[in-house]
Amino acid sequence: MTTATSTDLHFHLAPWLQDAIRLAVPLGGYLRLRVRLRGNTLHILCETSCPTEKEEITQAILRRMRRQPPPVQLLAPTPGIAIHRLIVYGRLRQEKKSLWLSLIPLGQSSPSSNPETFQLNRKNQARLGYPQAIAQYLSQNLSQLGISIRVETQTLANTAPHQGQQRLWITCECDYSPDYGLLTESLVQRLRELEIKGFRDGAIRCQIRGEEKPEWLLWVDLTPPDVMLRQWGQWGDPEAIAQILTQAFQAHPLTIRAAVTDAVLSLECILAPNISLAQAHILKTIQDILDVLAPQGLQRALIRAKSAPHNEELWRSEWSLPGDQPGAHHDSxxxxxxxxxxxxxxxxxxxxxxxxxxxxxxxxxxxxxxxxxxxxxxxxxxxxxxxxxxxxxxxxxxxxxxxxxxxxxxxxxxxxxxxxxxxxxxxxxxFNTITPARTSPQTPTETALPPVETDPSLSPLERFNQGARNLLQRSRLWQPIPDNCGLVLHQGESERSIFSPQRRWRVACLWLLGGILVTAQTDWLAGQWLRRDLVQPQSVSMSQTDPATRSEVLDAQLPVTNWQTTAPKAIAPPLTSPYPSFDNTLLDEKLALYQERIAKNGVPDVLIIGSSRALRGLDPLALQMALTEKGHPPLDIFNFGINGATVQIFDLLLRQILPPEQLPQLIILADGARAFNSGRQDLTYELMTRSPGFQALEAGTFSQLLSQDLPKHQTITSVVPDLEQITTQWLRTISQVYDQRQFFKERFFDETLAPFHTWVSTAEAASPMTSTESGQQFNLDGFLPLDRRFIPETYYQNHTQVTGNYDGDYAAFNLRGTQHETFLELLDHFESHQIHLVFLNQPLTDYYLDPVRLDYERQFRQYFRQLANRENLDFVDFVHQQAWQSRYEWFSDPSHLNQFGAAQVAQGLAKVSTIPWPQRTSD
CATH class of the missing domain: 3.30.70 (Alpha-Beta Plaits)
Structure with a gap:
């Protein structure tokens, strides 16, 4: 009886292979075959009722394999993975341990019965650049990890004559994401030790089965070690020269050590006992190599021959090198x-x-x-x-x-x-290049200022004070008071100030005035400095042209700075809402501010809604200015973004709280897929449904409060801001750098401390904050300007990088549930009142857009495409524009924009020609 089963990917042995194994088993005996494919290795377990012989089954497989047409197919159906080796196990039925194991390597031709001979032939074929041989050699230690290797070649154009003409592509296919360090180090070393001929470089990519994009990509320099040694030897590196010379005598027990001192190459030749090499032969070999290398900046060579193990000098010789003569090789x-x-x-x-x-x-x-x-x-x-x-x-x-x-x-x-x-x-x-100052004779009016001597008996504070006086005197900005200055100290006043109270006040006022002037001047100069960097775009690209190893130009993604923002504006004072609370401070304050704004200026022309991604991510004033530059009239725009808002909260605000007459004809919903996920629990909305405000809505009393006419140009409440709010708003008004103080600090450290060869982090780690957490308030347009920048290398030192698999915002991701039904009701409400909705899919960084979130974003994009037949709906997608994903200076954290990015979004949105912007402002 013969049975065949598979434990991996539903593969079965090819019929010819089953027949070969069955014929090697005693006639009428029980045979059960089990198959498992791991990496590029196929494991076959032969269970029999009586003992089998390893040689008989192995030889039977090899004989039948030689009669098969290439390529030899071992499995049915044929897997997409190349099989490089076959391991056959023999085991008795119902036993746990194998009786024997046979390794059968597979090559481009029929495999040899001797694995060692085949191994040597395979390595030689790999060095000649045969892709299958390279794959077999590299996969030798990886198949046990379930990693299969596939190798392809690519012919390169426009390569230098001394470089290889091909590139090697090595794909590691696996069912999971292997540890990067565990895989790459050994793989690169095995690849480089082959010294493959004709290849300039290689690329290793890790491909998870079923994924579209590789998990990671690694570039490998395939420059052979002898070429690397020769390159360094030409620059005069003593260690490289020593290895080159030692390799020239590898057939003899000879070791050479090298050192360079004052343009002299000192060589120490250690000869093993009873060596038969003549001095003339050693000198000629070394001289020929050094003449070809022509090491840069080395003028003479000195060689000493010593015998091992007593280290006795046998002979020495010295001669000139090409660098001894003036020319290209002379300078070091x-x-x-x-x-x-x-x-x-x-x-x-x-x-x-x-x-x-x-x-x-x-x-x-x-x-x-x-x-x-x-x-x-x-x-x-x-x-x-x-x-x-x-x-x-x-x-x-x-x-x-x-x-x-x-x-x-x-x-x-x-x-x-x-x-x-x-x-x-x-x-x-x-670098701070210090030029010695020119010394000039002192003028008759100048006097040398002796340093203040430090008395060791003084306290540490007193010694510090004297040291400070010494420093100030040396600066020539201060001068000591002479003993005969004409001041008379009355008895008992020696411990008090020599100034009278009136004079003290004058000095204090003088210093106060000087401090104000210096502060104002510094603020103005800093403002000019920042304006130079913020207004003028600086684009730097880095060419990766390398004549030694590669010729193409790769983008190094150097930072590009083009920060223009209109975020600074008067901060809205905290308002006490006269309406029942929705248990959401931000919603209550914004509702009060919105009603006050309507009372003063009427209904805005454009209303921005959304979660924190809208609150921080779209600047109304920047949008107004960008539209004005496009020829539109100045529009009144308000940002009603609320932290944690979902579609149900948008519906609550726009369809239930605000009456239709308080809604503009254009609404921008600036958010993302998270707000439409019906699979997650909508905690923010559930809290609002238990609030007094929601109860007033259900009772019908809330709309009566909003319908009351508010006196024009009067505020709802007369709450007076505290001293901190007044000071902050005043500083924002008079200072040119107050709102840019974070960026100013970063630029100051970068421009000022770097000359002293110190390095500091370019920015503090950004952290996601609400307006209350950051101590900042939204401005009169409802916008929250944040100047923090997302710096990945410092941000993730303080914050865990959460992947999409564990992100609660995408939990049980579902776009066809409650949020979807609510959104359709909201669209119908807009259509009945002739309100146009623009959905702006706010940009995200590539650190946030991992494969899981990218898949959700693709579903979300398809979701909106299905709603494209709605006449009152526009969809603007910035998430899938890759130009946004790496502009970290425009983000405050991986998923939220800062005020600089909010201004850039406004400029991008203003360029969308399909949006029906209002043609005139509200009266």
Whole structure:
């Protein structure tokens, strides 16, 4: 009896393979085959009622396999995964342990019966660039993890003659997301040790089965180790030269060590006992290699031959190198770097960031790409794992400090993982070149100011005061009071001030006036400085052109600054609502402000609604100005965004609380998919339904309060702001930098402290905050301006990165439930009152848009496409515009815009030609 089962992906053995195994089993015996596919390895378990012989079954499989036409199909149906090896187990029926195990490697041709011989042939084929052989070699240790390897090749155009003409694409397919570090390190080392001929570089991508996009992508430098050694040897690196020379004598027991001192290459040749190499042969081999290398900046070579193990000197020799004569090889790498040679800088940076030469040859090390713009040098560092920020910056700063003077006054350093398009960290370093001041003879009116001596018997505070006096005197801004200054101290007043009370007041007033003037001048200068950076767009792109390893240009995603905002406006004082509360402070305050606004100016031309993404993410004043530039009249726009709002809350506000006569003809709903998810519990709405305001709505008394005519130009309540509110509003009015103080602080640290070779974080970690949590209030347009910026590398040091699988906002995601039905009712209400709705799908960062959330967003986009036949509905989608996803300076956290992004959204929305903007303002 023969049975065949499968425990993986419903695969069965091909009929010819079943027959081959059945014929190797004793006639009439019980046979049960079980199949499991793991990575590129096919496991076959043969259960029999009597013992079987390993050699008989293995040879039977090999004989039948040689008669099969290529490619040999082992499974039916054929899997999309290439099978590189076959492991057959023999086991008795109802036993747990196998009797034997046989490994059958599969190659491009019929497999050899000797696995070791096949292994050697496969490695040789892999070095020649055969994709299947490369895949088999790489998958040897990965199949047990369930990872299969697929290899493809790509021919590259416009490559340099000394570079390879092809690129290797290696796809790791698996059912789960493997640990990045566990997989990449060993995979890259095995790939590089092959020293594949004709390939310039490789790309490793991890593909989860069933997913459209790769989990991650890694670029690998396939420059052979001997080429890397030769490149460094040409720059005069002693360790690289020593390895090159040692390899030239690898057939002999000979070791060479090298060092460089004052342009002299010192070589120490250690000869094993009884070595038969003649001095002439050793010298000629070394001289020929050094003449070809022509190491940069090395003028002479000195070699000493010593015998092991006693280290006795046998002979020595010295000769000139090509760098001894004036010409291209004369200057050292450091001298060329000081002259601005970028290739010299590239070598020096690679050398200082890759101190372990063996590791660099094994993995490719840290790769450096440079670009110069004026006196700024942009440095991109990338490796298998992103180079550590602090260690990298410290090494680079030390190198540049050692080579001063040089032509660069500023460095912009970036770090990323090879294969990524965006830097994971970035930092500016600015150099403070101190020029000795010219000394001139003192004028007759100048007197030298001696330092204040510090008495060791004084207290620490007194010594500090004397030290401060000493510093001020040296600055020549202050002068000590002479002993004969003409002041007479009365007896008993020696411990008091030498000034009279009247004079003290005069001095205090003088200092107060001086402080005000200095503060005003500083504020004005800082405002001009910020305006220069905020108004003028600065776009920097970094070319990844590398003549040694790759020729194409990759976008390094350097920061682009174009921050124009109209967010600063008078902050609305907290209003006490005369209406029953909805147990939502923000809704109560905004409702009171909206009624006051209607009483003063009438119904706005445009109303913005939504959750916190609308509250922070769309600036009414910026939208008004952008529309005015397009030729529209100045529109009155109000932002009624409420934290945590959903479609049910929008309906409560627009269809039940506000009467139709208080609604404009155009409403912008600025939000996202979260507000339409009927699968999650709508806690904010449920709390409102238990509030006194909701009870008044059901009783019909709430609408009577809103229908009462309010006196024009009068406020609903006479609540007086507290001193802090008055001070804040006053500072916003007179100061040019108060609303930009966070950005000013970041720019100040970047421009001022960097010259002293220090580095600081470019911004504090942004955190999602409500208006009450941040201590900020929305302005008179209902908009909450936040100036915090989302900095991923610092933000996730203080906040957990929650994936879409665990995001409660997307729990049980459903777009056809209660929220959907409520939205249809709201659309019908708008249509009956001729109100046009624009839904603005607010942008999100790529840190927030993981594969799970992206799938929900695609469903949401399709949902609105199905509603596109509604004449009173427009859908504007910024989520799927990738230009937004990496502009972190426009976000306060991964899913909320700041005031700079809110202004950019307004400008983008104003460009949408299909929106029926009002043609005239309200009276």
């Amino acid at each position: 790498p450091g001298q060329l770097a000081q002259q601005g040679d970028l290739e010299a800088w590239r070598f020096l940076l690679q050398r200082c960031l890759n101190p372990d030469l063996t590791r660099r040859l094994a993995t490719g090390g840290i790769h450096i790409t440079l670009r110069q713009k004026d006196d700024t040098l942009y440095i991109m560092t990338e490796a298998i794992s992103c180079p550590p920020q602090m260690a990298t910056l410290k090494a680079i700063a030390t190198l540049f400090r050692h080579l001063e003077p040089h032509p660069f006054s500023r460095l912009k350093v970036y770090g990323r993982r090879s294969g990524q398009s965006k830097a994971l960290w970035q930092q500016s370093l600015k």
